Amino acid sequence: MSTKFTTSMSNGRIRLNPSSGSLDVDCNGAGAGFVMAESEYTLEELGDLVYPNPSCAKLVTIQLQSLPKDDQPLFAFQIKATKPKMLSWPVVQRNH
Structure with a gap:
């Protein structure tokens, strides 16, 4: 475990x-890098987005x-524009 941790930290x-x-x-x-995408799907159509749902990787x-x-x-953030607020939440966390 300590060898893997040391290697991960150095890289x-x-x-x-x-x-x-x-x-x-x-x-x-x-x-910051930005990727823009659009979808006609509703959250209900996408289903349960509780982490770590593999379907989230498609988004x-x-x-x-x-x-x-x-x-x-x-980190990668999913930002959904809604009226009157903007909602964001972390979607992907990378372990470098």
Whole structure:
């Protein structure tokens, strides 16, 4: 377990800050990537979207094609425009 954790930490965006002993996110300042999509389906037609439902993977992009594999985002958010509010929730969390 500790070997896998050490390897994951060395390959990912989360780094151990030796001076504070805390975990820091290694941000490359690339900004936000956006993927836009539209669907005529209602939430009722999509069914239960409780995580980790494999059907959710069909609703979001797995990877941003414009970025190299090592620069993929840590989170992807699904944003639904509704009146009068905007609703968002995390859909995918990556474990780099």
